[in-house]
Amino acid sequence: TATASSQPAKPTPIPQFVSKDGRHALLVDGEPFLILGAQVNNSSNYEAALPQVWPAVEYVGANTVMVPVAWEQVEPKEGQFDFSFLDTLLKQARERDLRVVLLWFATWKNNGPNYAPAWVKLDNARFPRVIDPNGKVLNSLSPHAPATLEADRKAFVQLMRHLRQADPQRTVIMVQPENEPGTYGSVRDFSPLAQKVFDGPAPDALVKGLGKPAGTWREAFGKDADEYFHAWHVARFIDQVTQAGKAEYPLPMYVNAALRDPFHPDLPGQYESGGATDNVLDVWKLAAPHIDLLAPDIYMREHEKYTTVIDRYARADNALFVAETGNDVPYARYFFATLGHQAIGWSPFGIDYTKYSNWPLGAKRINEESLAPFKLNYGLVKPAMRVIAKAASEGRVHGTAERAGEPEQLLKLNDRWNATITYGVPQFWYQGKPPGNPEASGAALVVELGPDEFLVTGMHARVTIHPASESVGQMIYDRVEEGTYADGQWQFQRVWNGDQTDYGLNFSSATQLLRVKLATY
Ligand code: N0T
Incomplete structure (x- = not known):
């Protein structure tokens, strides 16, 4: 009508994460939103894979698809950017009325730089790796190298700049810088560069924030010093990447964590040291003020472990988002326990028909039968998604x-x-x-x-x-x-x-x- 068309189109608000008095909400189109997620397999980040993605995502009835964008794919040659996959992804997601969470696979993808471009991951001198206590070079980039931070940050800034102009519809609702950052095989970097920093004073903000005595890392944190040191520097690195990205386009951003056993943890390095594991959440909070939340990737099938993990990540200062969980039948019911912690979302991993299975983490075979309980989850909740999201932001959701x-x-x-x-x-x-x-x-x-x-x-x-x-x-x-x-x-x-x-x-x-x-x- 004439009246409608004479109204200027209301711009769609940028998705926003808000936290107040220990309550949290992810606002999408201005209202609390619940991510009914489906994360695709790692290598499903090419147009050729998308025909195998959509039928699985649509079958489970997700409202959000979580898809990697790899540094190697957007900056194959230094300074030359190509965002064509992202554009294709946005178009195809919009056609299906899906929102998107983008996963920035860069300096860290499960500890290593395999998704970094060749000009990064093959240049040890410019982009040094972590060195273990025996002098062995690990396939995990050091968080102490300014060149690595600068290169990753530059690429991420380009990504967010592109997204800002390519996505006025706000199809992308959240971004995950890196993936399961940290290091397997050593508690921290023992290179001379890192050692020098370790022998210096621990940062004031961290010492004060944790109520420890000032001094060197060892003096302040004792036996935890090595792990806190790595967590702090990984978190500071990613916080700076996040901050620069948000300056271009301020989407909500979170970091996901490979977990340690909640009851009988191994030593740091046996689990991914430096990542946002349950014992260093406070370190991450102090180091990374631009990161909106820390999200667990839960591949533990046992009820006690699963519910303990969600308990530990649902905090007054941390909204619960289960960024990844197994796609096998026994995991499906934990969706309800997660909602009972006022979560902003939940997402099984490996939701596509490319015939890859990450068993024993997830299901042996992914098909309609194995996905049926996930479809039921989302079928039950999706019509009430906004009602539940609003209730969660006010602490009114009970689930088990x-x-x-x-x-x-x-x-x-x-x-x-x-x-x-x-x-x-x-x-x-x-x-x-x-x-x-x-x-x-x-x-x-x-x-x-x-x-x-x-x-x-x-x-x-x-x-x-x-x-x-x-x-x-x-x-x-x-x-x-x-x-x-x-x-x-x-x-x-x-x-x-x-x-x-x-x-x-x-x-x-x-x-x-x-x-x-x-x-x-
Ligand atoms: C996850 C996924 C993908 C039993 C594994 C989980 C995803 C990454 N890593 O399929 O690689 O990109 O975030 C690691 C869990 C290890 C636990 C092994 C103990």
Whole structure:
């Protein structure tokens, strides 16, 4: 209409990460957004691979695809840039209504510079590598070399400059500088250059921030000195790359971490030293103020380990984003436990049909059968994505995943209500101890909409809501509606009553979302 066209088009706001009073939100198009992610395999960053990418990403129903952009691909010759893959990626993602998280594979890709251009990774003199305590040269670039920082930063600045002009639609919502940075095989760089820095004073900000005595690294941090030293310098390097990139185009940026065992960690170097592992999150926070969050890559199948990792990364000063997780069936249910930590997103890794499998981390074979639980996850949550993201930014999301041997779990919802989640029980009347599912596969999600109103969903689980205390009274459902959201508005489909509510709210592999209004009598 004339009125509509005479209005100047509202520019789409730049995605933004906000943190306040220990609550976090990723704003996309100005509102809290939940990343229902799908990360492609490492070498799927070429146009030739994209036909194998889209069917898998669309099958699981992701709203965001996570794709590498390699330094070797954008700057094959020093100073000559080629962003044609990025342009193709943006076009094809937009055609499918997908957002994008870009992964900058550069100085560090799983510790090494294999994705750096040949002119970088083959020039040891200009771009020196880490040297271990025995003098062995490792395939991990030293964070102490100014030339490496300068070259990486220059390329990243070009990338962000290109993106700013190529993406007024804000298809790209977040950027990951580097990938699992740090070093395998040595706790730090022992080259003469690094040693000189190590023998000098530890930085004031770090010493003060951690409440340690001033002095050399060893004096300040004792046996942790070597690892803190490497973490600090890797983080400072990446923070400077990030800062320069944000000066071109201020997208949210995060760093992902290869984890150490949460209960029985090996020595640094056996796990990736210098990366943002759980023991050096404070070092990273002090070293890298431009990095919005530190994200775990979780390839641990055990419930205790997985939930401990998400506990440690969900902090008042760190929003939880599971940047990578295994694409095998047992990982799928942890999506709900992750949401229960007010996460901004979650993304299984290796979501494409290129026939690569990173088993034993992920599934042996990737096909519709192995991806079905991931499709169910996103099918359940996607219509309510904005509602859940908003609730997460206010701490109103409760979620849990089944743990083998623990067929009953309690979720404390608010002052008035709790929920008991049981696994493996029939949907009808049932007495006795729940057996649990044959393979732990259940999960539940409860979002507070009001003091007596909840959005409830789940899979392979029964959700029974009950009063938190006797003073609340006896519970009765005012109304249980199955429905969905369209454009943020609840769309009623049917009322659940009778068998469907008499024995709790039973979730199967059906895509069912409930709005539950409670009352007392
Ligand atoms: C991940 C992925 C990709 C059992 C592995 C995980 C991705 C990188 N690395 O497929 O390479 O780019 O971020 C490393 C986990 C090692 C744990 C081994 C112990």
